[in-house]
Amino acid sequence: MSQPLLKTVGLKKYFKVPGGFLHAVDGVDLEIPRGKTLGVVGESGCGKSTLGRSVLRLLEPTEGQVFFHGEDLLAYDKKQMRQMRQKLQIIFQDPYSSINPRLSVAEIIAEPMIVNKTFGSRREIFARVEQLMDTVGLAKRLATAYPHELDGGRRQRIGVARALAVNPEFIVCDEPVSALDVSIQAQILNLLMDLQRDMGLTYMFITHDLSVVKHISDEIMVMYLGRCVERAPSRELFKNPTHPYTKGLLSAIPVPDLKMRDKTIELLKGEVASPINPKPGCRFAPRCEQAIPQCFEQSGEMIEVAPGHFCSCGCKRA
Amino acid sequence: MSEKLLQVKNLEIQYKTDLETVYAVNGISFALDKGETLGIVGETGAGKTTAALSILRLLPEKTARIPKGEILFRGENLLLKPEAEMRSTRGEQISMIFQDPMTSLNPILTVGDQIFEALAFHNDTGMTREQMEARVDETLELVGIPRSRKRDYPHQFSGGMKQRVVIAIALACEPELLIADEPTTALDVTIQAQVLAMMNDLKHKLNTAMILITHDLGIVAQTCDHVAVMYAGEFVEYGSVFDLFTADKHHPYTDGLFGSIPNLEVETDRLQPIDGLMPDPTDLPSGCKFSPRCPKCMDICTKQKPTTYQNGTHRIACHLYSGKEVEEA
Amino acid sequence: MKQNFKEIFRRMKKNKAAMIGLVIITLIILTAVFADFISPYEYGIKQNSKERLLPPSSTHLFGTDGNGRDVFTRVIHGARTSLTLGLVTTLISAVGGGVLGACAGYYGGRLDDFIMRVLDTIMCIPNMLLALSIVAALGSGIGNLLIAITISNIPVFARIIRAVVLSIVENDYIEAAKACGTRDWRIIHRHILKNAMGPIVIQATMSISKMILLAASLSFLGLGVQPPAPEWGTMLSEAREFMRRAPYLMIFPGAAIVLSVLSLNLVGDGLRDALDPRLKS
Numbered sequence: 001m002s003q004p005l006l007k008t009v010g011l012k013k014y015f016k017v018p019g020g021f022l023h024a025v026d027g028v029d030l031e032i033p034r035g036k037t038l039g040v041v042g043e044s045g046c047g048k049s050t051l052g053r054s055v056l057r058l059l060e061p062t063e064g065q066v067f068f069h070g071e072d073l074l075a076y077d078k079k080q081m082r083q084m085r086q087k088l089q090i091i092f093q094d095p096y097s098s099i100n101p102r103l104s105v106a107e108i109i110a111e112p113m114i115v116n117k118t119f120g121s122r123r124e125i126f127a128r129v130e131q132l133m134d135t136v137g138l139a140k141r142l143a144t145a146y147p148h149e150l151d152g153g154r155r156q157r158i159g160v161a162r163a164l165a166v167n168p169e170f171i172v173c174d175e176p177v178s179a180l181d182v183s184i185q186a187q188i189l190n191l192l193m194d195l196q197r198d199m200g201l202t203y204m205f206i207t208h209d210l211s212v213v214k215h216i217s218d219e220i221m222v223m224y225l226g227r228c229v230e231r232a233p234s235r236e237l238f239k240n241p242t243h244p245y246t247k248g249l250l251s252a253i254p255v256p257d258l259k260m261r262d263k264t265i266e267l268l269k270g271e272v273a274s275p276i277n278p279k280p281g282c283r284f285a286p287r288c289e290q291a292i293p294q295c296f297e298q299s300g301e302m303i304e305v306a307p308g309h310f311c312s313c314g315c316k317r318a
Numbered sequence: 319m320s321e322k323l324l325q326v327k328n329l330e331i332q333y334k335t336d337l338e339t340v341y342a343v344n345g346i347s348f349a350l351d352k353g354e355t356l357g358i359v360g361e362t363g364a365g366k367t368t369a370a371l372s373i374l375r376l377l378p379e380k381t382a383r384i385p386k387g388e389i390l391f392r393g394e395n396l397l398l399k400p401e402a403e404m405r406s407t408r409g410e411q412i413s414m415i416f417q418d419p420m421t422s423l424n425p426i427l428t429v430g431d432q433i434f435e436a437l438a439f440h441n442d443t444g445m446t447r448e449q450m451e452a453r454v455d456e457t458l459e460l461v462g463i464p465r466s467r468k469r470d471y472p473h474q475f476s477g478g479m480k481q482r483v484v485i486a487i488a489l490a491c492e493p494e495l496l497i498a499d500e501p502t503t504a505l506d507v508t509i510q511a512q513v514l515a516m517m518n519d520l521k522h523k524l525n526t527a528m529i530l531i532t533h534d535l536g537i538v539a540q541t542c543d544h545v546a547v548m549y550a551g552e553f554v555e556y557g558s559v560f561d562l563f564t565a566d567k568h569h570p571y572t573d574g575l576f577g578s579i580p581n582l583e584v585e586t587d588r589l590q591p592i593d594g595l596m597p598d599p600t601d602l603p604s605g606c607k608f609s610p611r612c613p614k615c616m617d618i619c620t621k622q623k624p625t626t627y628q629n630g631t632h633r634i635a636c637h638l639y640s641g642k643e644v645e646e647a
Numbered sequence: 648m649k650q651n652f653k654e655i656f657r658r659m660k661k662n663k664a665a666m667i668g669l670v671i672i673t674l675i676i677l678t679a680v681f682a683d684f685i686s687p688y689e690y691g692i693k694q695n696s697k698e699r700l701l702p703p704s705s706t707h708l709f710g711t712d713g714n715g716r717d718v719f720t721r722v723i724h725g726a727r728t729s730l731t732l733g734l735v736t737t738l739i740s741a742v743g744g745g746v747l748g749a750c751a752g753y754y755g756g757r758l759d760d761f762i763m764r765v766l767d768t769i770m771c772i773p774n775m776l777l778a779l780s781i782v783a784a785l786g787s788g789i790g791n792l793l794i795a796i797t798i799s800n801i802p803v804f805a806r807i808i809r810a811v812v813l814s815i816v817e818n819d820y821i822e823a824a825k826a827c828g829t830r831d832w833r834i835i836h837r838h839i840l841k842n843a844m845g846p847i848v849i850q851a852t853m854s855i856s857k858m859i860l861l862a863a864s865l866s867f868l869g870l871g872v873q874p875p876a877p878e879w880g881t882m883l884s885e886a887r888e889f890m891r892r893a894p895y896l897m898i899f900p901g902a903a904i905v906l907s908v909l910s911l912n913l914v915g916d917g918l919r920d921a922l923d924p925r926l927k928s
Contacts, residue, residue, distance in 0.1 A: 043507065043508065043509075044477075044506055053822075056826060058822055058825060058826060081828075082828040082830075083828070085826060085827055085828035086827065086828065088826070089826060089827070090822070090823065090826045092819040092822070092823065094819060097817075097818040097819045097820065098818070098819035098820050098823055099820050099823075100837075100841070100842065102841040102842055102844075103837075103841075111824070111827070111837075112827035112828075112829075115827055115828060115829045115830075115833065116827065116828060151595055151596075152362075153595065162823065162827075165827075166827055181361035181362050181533065181596075182533060182575060182578045182579055183361060183574060183575065183578045183591050183592040184361075184595075185578065185591075186577070186578035186579075186589035186590070186591030186592075187591040189589055190588060190589055190591060193588070208506065208507065210507070210582070211580045211581070211582050212580055214580060214582060215580030215586070215589070216580075235585075238582065248508060249507060249508060251511075252507045252508045252510065252511035253507060253536065253582065254511075254534060254536030254537045254540045255536050255539065255540070255582065255583075256535035256536045256538070256539045256563070256576070256579065257563065257583070258539055258559065258560065258563045258564065261539060261540060267508075267511055267512055267515060268508040268511075268512075271476050271478060271479075271509065272476075272506075
């Protein structure tokens with residue numbers, strides 16, 4: 001197989017907090033092939049957003065490497081990184097705080113091009129802005145409108161257009177549809193998938209919504225307390241969830257189907273432990289029904305349980 | 319026929335400011351019996367929360383107007399009740415749970431005190447202090463919080479636990495009707511599953527009627543008996559949960575909602591979203607309010623308000639089915 | 648932006664007090680601008696021993712002072728000095744405080760600590776005392792007065808702007824700007840300060856009135872504007888001698904100070920209400 005577009009090795013991000021270190025991302029290895037989507041799922045506080053920002057160096061990782069086109073991004077100096085940023089973009093969750101309320105729609109989309117001096121003249125920039133607005137499905141008459149005149153769905157389209165303005169190859173989508181209504185959510189998901197098909201974009205799609213992640217991803221990574229617990233091709237993960245946490249997560253989704261109505265579901269007990277100075281062993285062990293003493297002592301290695309399907313649960317093979 | 323616990327008839331609510339009038343709720347009717355759960359599904363701005371708040375008479379007094387309609391609770395019109403009586407109804411007979419557990423608790427009182435306060439305020443039976451304290455413990459255990467945590471402050475609880483406390487306060491006086499406005503939206507899936515399971519249990523145990531406001535059709539399928547699909551202040555479809563999930567005929571908006579959610583069982587390449595946006599509630603389209611976005615829109619839809627098609631408990635307000643219209647009961 | 652101004656003005660119009668303040672301050676500004684046309688400057692400084700201490704009359708609207716100068720002329724020319732002082736010091740301290748506050752808020756960490764501790768130290772000293780000691784060190788005169796009150800006002804601006812910046816930096820659009828390689832200074836002026844304009848304008852309006860008061864107080868103590876130049880504080884100070892015989896010497900410049908400070912505060916309050924998004928109807 002050709003080299004992946006993006007790859008991380010042992011990526012860690014710790015935050016200093018009173019009383020120790022918060023292990024937000026704790027040794028994550030991932031690979032995303034060009035033109036594909038890696039879905040990152042997990043509950044709040046599992047470090048998925050920190051992972052997305054560390055990959056882009058919006059947060060400086062504590063340890064580890066991020067390879068983009070085979071080159072280590074973390075070895076770049078400030079100037080090289082600024083050049084590189086055009087290839088790596090991000091789309092945010094909150095369509096309200098992610099765009100500057102004092103700039104018009106056209107100004108917001110033009111901003112990345114002005115900053116990176118992509119074009120020489122104003123006319124060229126404006127032509128590109130119009131083209132981008134068309135691509136993401138914004139009417140041209142909105143170019144002079146201000147964000148507060150627009151609804152969440154349209155604002156999110158502006159965010160997408162802004163990310164596309166610098167012709168990126170890789171986009172981190174950080175819960176891009178979580179704040180939107182279902183019907184608008186579907187519009188944005190379709191838009192993102194169309195863009196990927198037409199422009200060959202590569203996505204890292206961060207979300208807590210399992211049905212969305214299944215729909216859009218080629219491969220899915222499940223995170224729990226800063227670690228990747230399971231990684232598998234999308235269909236495989238839903239067919240054969242292996243890690244007890246993944247199983248619990250999948251069974252917790254309310255399905256819009258009456259067949260499941262009176263089925264008793266296996267509820268995960270308890271709550272996520274604190275990510276500050278975590279104990280050794282499997283992070284999920286305190287909530288795991290199948291935990292054996294070994295789980296509390298050493299954390300499981302990622303094992304390939306099926307072709308392309310990796311799981312970190314140690315007790316399965318013990 | 320026995321009297322329904324709650325009956326809402328042709329309720330209309332508007333918000334008036336000096337600049338514009340927002341038509342938030344435009345004639346909704348429904349009834350609810352003891353122990354039943356009604357799910358109200360719809361998107362932001364459909365008027366779900368406004369409808370819920372009106373039952374508790376918690377609408378902002380300065381702007382909200384109710385030009386038409388009745389809200390009968392055990393046969394009594396709540397809209398005509400004096401404020402003083404209403405105050406004792408709230409919490410005692412009707413309680414509400416809000417979406418955000420972080421802001422609905424008082425940060426400087428222990429959770430035990432907050433439950434105690436709710437009890438003391440509605441203490442008509444003359445419970446003694448000890449009895450009330452015992453009741454606090456009981457309520458906490460009911461929602462799955464060990465009584466040892468009674469003296470803890472809200473910030474010592476996680477999001478899911480806080481929402482349990484909120485539910486405990488709402489249930490402390492054993493209300494007959496519980497209104498839950500997106501009670502699990504702010505929670506993670508696994509915690510949401512825990513809270514929903516707990517609410518289901520309690521509902522059966524206490525025989526409480528519930529109005530559950532949500533945007534998640536999955537939650538509706540798992541917890542509700544009746545469902546109303548709300549769009550632009552109207553119920554476009556209403557029926558039992560079986561009507562909504564198994565009947566052949568649906569309002570095009572309901573179909574749109576189902577087409578918008580990615581299905582975990584069936585592989586779909588592309589979602590079928592609803593085109594366009596929610597209409598501006600200050601300037602609603604004439605005729606059917608969904609007509610500008612409707613893929614099956616006909617001439618008549620833009621001109622005439624649709625009549626209700628009824629089949630058993632299933633009601634759909636759409637011109638598509640108006641040929642087979644049955645008189646509304 | 649244009650729409651914004653219209654919207655703000657529309658909301659402000661509802662506030663009667665603010666509108667009264669706006670009218671008064673506009674009138675004061677107009678008299679200051681056209682002071683020479685209303686009454687030439689010479690009447691304000693030329694001494695005339697024949698017309699000493701005349702009470703208000705049709706020829707001398709506000710009467711004359713101990714040196715026979717027309718008080719009306721001196722009051723309207725004093726408006727020029729006071730308003731200019733208020734505006735210039737506010738402008739300089741807003742820019743200075745703005746840069747310090749924005750840097751402290753945006754970069755955080757040690758720079759933030761350093762800037763804020765220095766400013767805290769300055770703030771420990773009462774405004775008046777600080778200005779007094781600066782003027783005492785540099786010598787009296789209008790230039791030194793300007794420096795003194797500007798320095799005493801910078802920490803106030805820096806604090807407020809830092810707080811505003813801290814809340815703006817939280818927004819995702821700042822991160823989006825970083826993600827496409829925007830340089831820091833562009834983020835600060837295009838994304839942060841543009842959004843901080845509201846609170847800055849409110850603070851500036853309030854600050855002008857404070858500066859006018861401070862300048863008047865220092866001049867009253869003889870450390871600010873030197874006689875015979877007309878200035879409200881100086882006039883009050885000179886009027887002390889004749890407090891019993893000619894109280895109008897005190898009343899008119901005093902009233903001028905009260906009116907301008909009050910009207911500016913009313914406008915500032917109105918602006919704050921109009922800009923507060925929570926009150927948006």
